[in-house]
Amino acid sequence: MSNETFxxxxxxxxxxxxxxxxxxxxxxxxxxxxxxWKYPFACTAEVWAVIETALTKPGQDINGICHDISNMAKxxxxxxxxxxxxxxxxxxxxxIHALKLHIGPGDDPRPVLTLMLPNQD
Numbered sequence: 001m002s003n004e005t006f007x008x009x010x011x012x013x014x015x016x017x018x019x020x021x022x023x024x025x026x027x028x029x030x031x032x033x034x035x036x037w038k039y040p041f042a043c044t045a046e047v048w049a050v051i052e053t054a055l056t057k058p059g060q061d062i063n064g065i066c067h068d069i070s071n072m073a074k075x076x077x078x079x080x081x082x083x084x085x086x087x088x089x090x091x092x093x094x095x096i097h098a099l100k101l102h103i104g105p106g107d108d109p110r111p112v113l114t115l116m117l118p119n120q121d
Contacts, residue, residue, distance in 0.1 A: 015042070015106045024114065032063040036070035040106065043115040047099065054093035065092055069115065073101045087118065 018024040025048040027033045028040045043051070054060045069090050076088035086101040098118045106112035 015112065018042075027066060027115075030062055030066050032066040032070060036067075036074070037113060039103075039110070040112045041115070042112070044117065044120055046117050046120065047115050050092060050097055054095075057093045060093050068092065069099070073099075073115075076101075 019026050024042040026042045033041045051065055072088045072090040076086045080086050084103050089096050089098050100116055100118055102114045
């Protein structure tokens with residue numbers, strides 16, 4: 001879009017602002033995420049709430065949960081016909097959770113990954 005046609009944006013909200021505000025939780029520096037993905041990786045606060053609940057249960061840790069999420073997402077990627085939006089299910093602390101992974105540009109054209117619940121955009 002050209003600013004000449006539409007003018008300056010009235011309002012913008014960046015991925016960085018969403019992370020700073022807690023709308024997104026940055027998982028990029030989690031060991032397992034670094035092993036599985038080469039791009040920045042965040043989840044919505046609602047997905048983070050699912051992970052936090054799981055972390056209160058015996059035998060659960062962030063790297064194990066992220067490993068399971070990453071493996072199921074990668075399996076779904078191989079089967080997906082829509083490469084930028086991956087839908088899959090994963091067991092987290094004994095419960096099945098439907099998730100989706102969006103792959104696309106962030107605050108600039110470089111790709112980022114955003115994990116969310118099926119009803120989120």
